[in-house]
Amino acid sequence: MGIEVSIDIPASPQEVWDYAADLARNPEWMADAESITFTSARTEGVGTTFDCVTKVGPMQTTDQIEVVEWDPPHVLGIQHQGAVRGVGRFTLSPTAEGTHFTWSEDLILPWYFGARIGQHTASIVLERVWRRSLRNLRTRILEQQQGATGHEPGPLLGMGRDSEIRAYGPHIIRVSLRGRDLGHEAEAMRHVRTYGYPAPRVIEQPDDHSMVMERLSGPTMLDELAAKPWLLSRHVKGLAQLHRQLGDVPAPADWVKVSSGSSVVHLDLQPDNVKLTPDRPVVIDWSNAAAGETAFDAALTYVRLRTAAPDNHPAARAVINAFRTRFARAFLKEFGTDAILSRLRAAADLRLLDRNLHPNEREAVFALARGELD
Known part of the structure; x- marks a missing residue:
């Protein structure tokens, strides 16, 4: 029929x-x-x-x-x-x-x-x-x-460490569950977009603890890598290019400075924070945006890729770690081995300041900084 x-x-x-x-x-x-x-x-x-x-x-x-x-x-x-x-x-x-x-x-x-x-x-x-x-x-x-806002929060779309994301009319709304001020994150997205960098469009901030953003279609780079591992080389090049492109965006003078340099640094620019929309990759989650050096940002990405502790069944963990290591080593070569390794210890020090690090991940960061990680 x-x-x-x-x-x-x-x-x-x-x-x-x-x-x-x-x-x-x-x-x-x-x-x-x-x-x-x-x-x-x-x-x-x-x-x-x-x-x-x-x-x-x-x-x-x-x-x-x-x-x-x-x-x-x-x-x-x-x-x-x-x-x-x-x-x-x-x-x-x-x-x-x-x-x-x-x-x-x-x-x-x-x-x-x-x-x-x-x-x-x-x-x-x-x-x-x-x-x-x-x-x-x-x-x-x-x-x-008749108006972009005035909607009621809809179905839950995702959960972060301290926030949730819900449908909000044709957009999404991110709400901090711990009352964290999202003003800096909204400012960061608006700022990099003025320089043509691919970040979500901020629609409005109903209050300090929430913001309405455009809804992006498409998988994350991590999701596509999991489904199509043969695209590893393409996404390694794409991630390195996103780092270099961000290095062309000057950071506002009043932003926290995490290293030498005066560019915007994302501090979590890795495959899970890149949405592959039909038009182009878009970088999400700007909560840690700061001022610094592009190579330092890339070094921190390398630290995260090499040391992240997946919450998976033990039988799958070895496979996931091996795949992540392949991606990390390819990223190291694509961005520049000397540029990243010369900043590795400083990037590891910053990573260790995260109080939410899993103990196994913390040990892996120490081992990587000492050159002892397999």
Whole structure:
């Protein structure tokens, strides 16, 4: 049973994608969706799975869904794996006025929908429901265009050491759970962006302990390395380039200085803090931004790569450590062995000031500084 409906929306494909691809918000505009429960750790991208309770008239079912296509801001494809089987697709095409949004489904309905006559009737009903859903989608996006803020925090997207990240309309909001002032982090992102450096756009700061930022699509560099280890060389070069590019950005005079030099240093510029968006890599988590020297920043990245203690099953730990070591040594060579090793001890000293270091990681940092780490 094939159904296709479409609508024109006066908004850019990226704006439409940011809302429609926020899967947790589907019940807000899908007329037949009652609720969504994620069954995977991730909430976006290929491999995301979730259960969607759908209801049309008296008929209710739990649809088991897996994301099989994720090409922001163009295509989102899903596979139905429960009682309802088949595939679905959102396709976003740019137009002169905005976006042409197409929703297509090729489904096999469960037996209780009846034979061919029942399937035919169901297709008519579902087409009407989905057309109404697309009108809802258009209305929601138009409402958002009236103002970038004023939304309520939505589903939890991630947790940090002392903060959480939630959906916030078409954006995200980061909130410190310990009341930490996020003003410096917001300032850092605004500052580097003025020099063309790829950092998230800050929308606003509702208060000192929270900030609203643009929502970025795409995996982290670490996620892609885990899925595609053959891309190691490409990402090593990309990470080294991001360091060099940041070295061209002068730091404000009143920032804390962690080494010689007067450039902006990130102090945690490693694969887990690089988002691979469809347009370009974007560096996230600017909480430690300071003034210093680019080579010192690269040395600190090398220390982190060589000594991080993964929280994994022992059987997997050796493999992860070996892969991280390969990446670290390739990064050392790509950025400059002499430049990093001459600053290694100073970078290790700064790393040891982190009171949250795992004891095993602390010992590894000491060993690396002494030249005793395998």
